Amino acid sequence: MKRNILFILSIFLIQIIILPAQNKRDFTAEDLWQIKRLSNLTVSPDGNYGCFVVTEYNIKENKGNSDLWLIDLRTYQTKRLTTNLNSDNSPVWHPNSQTIAFISKRESDYPQLFEIDIDGGEARLLYEMPMGISNPQYSKDGKKIFFVSKILPEFEHDFDGLKKELKKRKEKKVTAKVTENRLYRYWDSWLTDGYVSRLYVLDLDKKELKDLLKGWNKLFNLDGGISYSVSPDGNWVSLVANSTEPPYDSLNSDVYLINVNNPEQVKNITEKNFQDDSSPYFSKDGKYLFFGSQFDPDYSADNVRLMMYDLEKGTIKNLTEQFDYSFFGFTQGDDFNKIYLLAEDRAKISLFEFDLKQNKLEKIFTGGSINSVNIKNQRAYFLKSTISEPQEIFEFDLKKRTIKKISSFNDDLISQIKFGKVEEHYFKGADGDSVQLYLIYPPNFDPAKKYPLVHLIHGGPHGTFGDDFHYRWNAQLFASPGYVIALVNFHGSTSFGKNFGKSIVGAHGDKPFTDIMLATDFLINKFSFIDSSKMAAAGGSYGGYLVNWIAGHTNRFKALISHAGVYNLMGQFASDLTYERVKNYDGAPWQGRYENINRWSPAFYAHNFQTPMLIIHGEKDYRVVVTQGLELYGVLKGKGVPARLVYYPDENHWILQPQNSIYWYKEVFDWLKRFLGE
Incomplete structure (x- = not known):
C-alpha cells in the first residue's frame, strides 16, 4: 500500500514539473514589447542601494515610459521610486546616499533636473534650462552638480532672450536647412540650426550657475551630449570634444582638461594623437585620468586602449597595448590600485580587472553581455542579458568569482514562453580562419523533422550578433515560427581581434560573403535536420548590404530581406557620416576611383538578381539614406523579381515604435512563410 502511494505521489510530482513546460507558448512580437527593459544601474556611495531605470511600453498607446527603481543590495528587495507619466532617467547619487538627482520632462517642454529622496516623497525641481538638461553629476562633497544643456551661442548670457x-x-514658417559643412546631419537630426552643447556647474547653496565652456562652439557627442568626468576634489573636469573646425573636412575627438575654478585654463592632453580619444574617467584618488585611445588611421573600429594620464607629471601611459581587446566602461571600486573595464570578447562582453601595481590584466567574468558595471564592497553589480534572457541585475563576488541574479522583472513573462536551444560553433571560413556562429533551434524542435535555415546578418560591418537579448533583431523571436537561426560573426566582426575586424576594409563584400556561404555548407553538412532547399537570409544596415550582395552572387536562398541595406556604394556619400567611406570603399568619386567603388557595390550585379526580396526602409534614416531602398526596389520590380517594399515615413535606421515594430515582424514572417512555407 505504501509503495502504491509513493508511486502515485511520484507520478503527481512529475506531472507538476512537466505540465508548466507543456503549457508554454510561442514567443510573439507583442511579448517582446511587454518585456521590462532595465538600464542605467548606479550604486549608492555607501553600497546599500542600487538605482536603475525600468522602461515599460504600452502597445495600444504606442509609447514607452521610464521610471526610477531602487534595489536594496542587502535584501535584494526592489521598489518603484517614481511614477511620473513622462519618463524619468539618468539617475545619479548624492554623496549622502539618500538622495538621487535625475532628468525628467514633467511640466516643461524640455527635460529638466529633479531630485528625490529614496525614502519617498515628491520629486523636487532642482534646476531648469531653456533647452533642457542632461547628464548630471554631483561633486564628491555634494555641494555642486554638473550638467549639460544646449544653447544658441549668441544668447549664452541671456536665457530670457x-x-x-x-x-x-x-x-x-521657413523650413529650409542651409549648410556649407561636410557634417550637417546625424542619425535622424539636422545639425544646421546653430545649437551648441555646454557644460555647466551649479552651486546648490548659492544657486549660482557657471558655464564652463563659455565661448566654445566645438562639436561634442553628435547626439548633443557631452562625455565628461569630474575629479574627486571637484576642481577639474575632463571632457571629449572634436578638435577640428568647420567645415569639418575631418573629425578628431580629443580629451580636454578644464579648471573648474578658472574655466579659461584648458589643456588638450591628446592633441598629438590624430585618431579618436574617448571616455575620460578620474581615478578615485585623484592622481590619474583614465581614457580610451585609438591609433590606426586605416581602421575606424581600431582597438580602444586604456590610457592613464598622470595629473601631476603630465605623462601618458598605454596600459593595454599588448592586449587584443577594445576596452570601454572604465570604473574603480574601493581599491584604488585596480580599475575595471569591459571588452567585447568572442561575441560576448566580458569584465576585466587591471592591477595598476602589477600591470596585470585578468578576465574575471564572461558570459552573455553586461553593462552598467558598479564596484562596491568587493562586489560588482551590473546588468546582464543573453540571447534567451532579457537584462536583469546581477551581483558578482570579486573574491569568490561567483555570480548571482538579484532581480526578476521579467521572470513571470519569460517562464510562460518557449525558447529554442542556443549553441555556439566554429567553422573554417575565408582564408581558412576560424569563424564563430550562434545557432538557435526552433522552440518545438524535433530532430526527426526538417527545418528551414534563416541567416541573420549583423550590421556595422564592425559589430557582432552577440550573446545578448536584441530588441530589434531578436533571434529567439525569429526562431519561433519554426526556423533554425544562424548568427554568423564573419570577417569584419569585432571581438575576435583587430586583424580579423580590419581584414575586410576596402572589400566589404568579399570575406563576409565567403563566410556566410561556408557557414551554410558547414551547417547543412553537420545538421541533418536543416532543409537545404528552404533557406533565407536577412540583415539590416551592413547586413542589408550583404543581403544585397548575396542577391547578385548566388541563388541558393529562397528569400532575402534587406532592411536599411546599402545598395549603391556611390549613394552612400549622401550618408550622415562619409569620412570612413573612402578607406572602406577603397576610393572616392573625387579621386576618380570608380572601378574600386563599384567592384563591391551590389548595384553593379543587379543583372544577376533572381531571389525574391523584401525591402524595408525608414524616411528618417540618414545613415543609409532611403533612396538606397527605393532604388533597390525599383530595380527588382523592373527586372521582374518578386519584391515587396515596406516604407516607414516616421522611422530612422531602426524601427523603434511598438506598433511599427510589431508590423515589421509581421511583414518579415509573412515573407519567410510565403517562400519557405510553414
Whole structure:
C-alpha cells in the first residue's frame, strides 16, 4: 500500500514539473514589447542601494515610459521610486546616499533636473534650462552638480532672450536647412540650426550657475551630449570634444582638461594623437585620468586602449597595448590600485580587472553581455542579458568569482514562453580562419523533422550578433515560427581581434560573403535536420548590404530581406557620416576611383538578381539614406523579381515604435512563410 502511494505521489510530482513546460507558448512580437527593459544601474556611495531605470511600453498607446527603481543590495528587495507619466532617467547619487538627482520632462517642454529622496516623497525641481538638461553629476562633497544643456551661442548670457528666440523659431514658417559643412546631419537630426552643447556647474547653496565652456562652439557627442568626468576634489573636469573646425573636412575627438575654478585654463592632453580619444574617467584618488585611445588611421573600429594620464607629471601611459581587446566602461571600486573595464570578447562582453601595481590584466567574468558595471564592497553589480534572457541585475563576488541574479522583472513573462536551444560553433571560413556562429533551434524542435535555415546578418560591418537579448533583431523571436537561426560573426566582426575586424576594409563584400556561404555548407553538412532547399537570409544596415550582395552572387536562398541595406556604394556619400567611406570603399568619386567603388557595390550585379526580396526602409534614416531602398526596389520590380517594399515615413535606421515594430515582424514572417512555407 505504501509503495502504491509513493508511486502515485511520484507520478503527481512529475506531472507538476512537466505540465508548466507543456503549457508554454510561442514567443510573439507583442511579448517582446511587454518585456521590462532595465538600464542605467548606479550604486549608492555607501553600497546599500542600487538605482536603475525600468522602461515599460504600452502597445495600444504606442509609447514607452521610464521610471526610477531602487534595489536594496542587502535584501535584494526592489521598489518603484517614481511614477511620473513622462519618463524619468539618468539617475545619479548624492554623496549622502539618500538622495538621487535625475532628468525628467514633467511640466516643461524640455527635460529638466529633479531630485528625490529614496525614502519617498515628491520629486523636487532642482534646476531648469531653456533647452533642457542632461547628464548630471554631483561633486564628491555634494555641494555642486554638473550638467549639460544646449544653447544658441549668441544668447549664452541671456536665457530670457534664448526662450524668445526658441518661440520665434517654432512659429517660423521657413523650413529650409542651409549648410556649407561636410557634417550637417546625424542619425535622424539636422545639425544646421546653430545649437551648441555646454557644460555647466551649479552651486546648490548659492544657486549660482557657471558655464564652463563659455565661448566654445566645438562639436561634442553628435547626439548633443557631452562625455565628461569630474575629479574627486571637484576642481577639474575632463571632457571629449572634436578638435577640428568647420567645415569639418575631418573629425578628431580629443580629451580636454578644464579648471573648474578658472574655466579659461584648458589643456588638450591628446592633441598629438590624430585618431579618436574617448571616455575620460578620474581615478578615485585623484592622481590619474583614465581614457580610451585609438591609433590606426586605416581602421575606424581600431582597438580602444586604456590610457592613464598622470595629473601631476603630465605623462601618458598605454596600459593595454599588448592586449587584443577594445576596452570601454572604465570604473574603480574601493581599491584604488585596480580599475575595471569591459571588452567585447568572442561575441560576448566580458569584465576585466587591471592591477595598476602589477600591470596585470585578468578576465574575471564572461558570459552573455553586461553593462552598467558598479564596484562596491568587493562586489560588482551590473546588468546582464543573453540571447534567451532579457537584462536583469546581477551581483558578482570579486573574491569568490561567483555570480548571482538579484532581480526578476521579467521572470513571470519569460517562464510562460518557449525558447529554442542556443549553441555556439566554429567553422573554417575565408582564408581558412576560424569563424564563430550562434545557432538557435526552433522552440518545438524535433530532430526527426526538417527545418528551414534563416541567416541573420549583423550590421556595422564592425559589430557582432552577440550573446545578448536584441530588441530589434531578436533571434529567439525569429526562431519561433519554426526556423533554425544562424548568427554568423564573419570577417569584419569585432571581438575576435583587430586583424580579423580590419581584414575586410576596402572589400566589404568579399570575406563576409565567403563566410556566410561556408557557414551554410558547414551547417547543412553537420545538421541533418536543416532543409537545404528552404533557406533565407536577412540583415539590416551592413547586413542589408550583404543581403544585397548575396542577391547578385548566388541563388541558393529562397528569400532575402534587406532592411536599411546599402545598395549603391556611390549613394552612400549622401550618408550622415562619409569620412570612413573612402578607406572602406577603397576610393572616392573625387579621386576618380570608380572601378574600386563599384567592384563591391551590389548595384553593379543587379543583372544577376533572381531571389525574391523584401525591402524595408525608414524616411528618417540618414545613415543609409532611403533612396538606397527605393532604388533597390525599383530595380527588382523592373527586372521582374518578386519584391515587396515596406516604407516607414516616421522611422530612422531602426524601427523603434511598438506598433511599427510589431508590423515589421509581421511583414518579415509573412515573407519567410510565403517562400519557405510553414
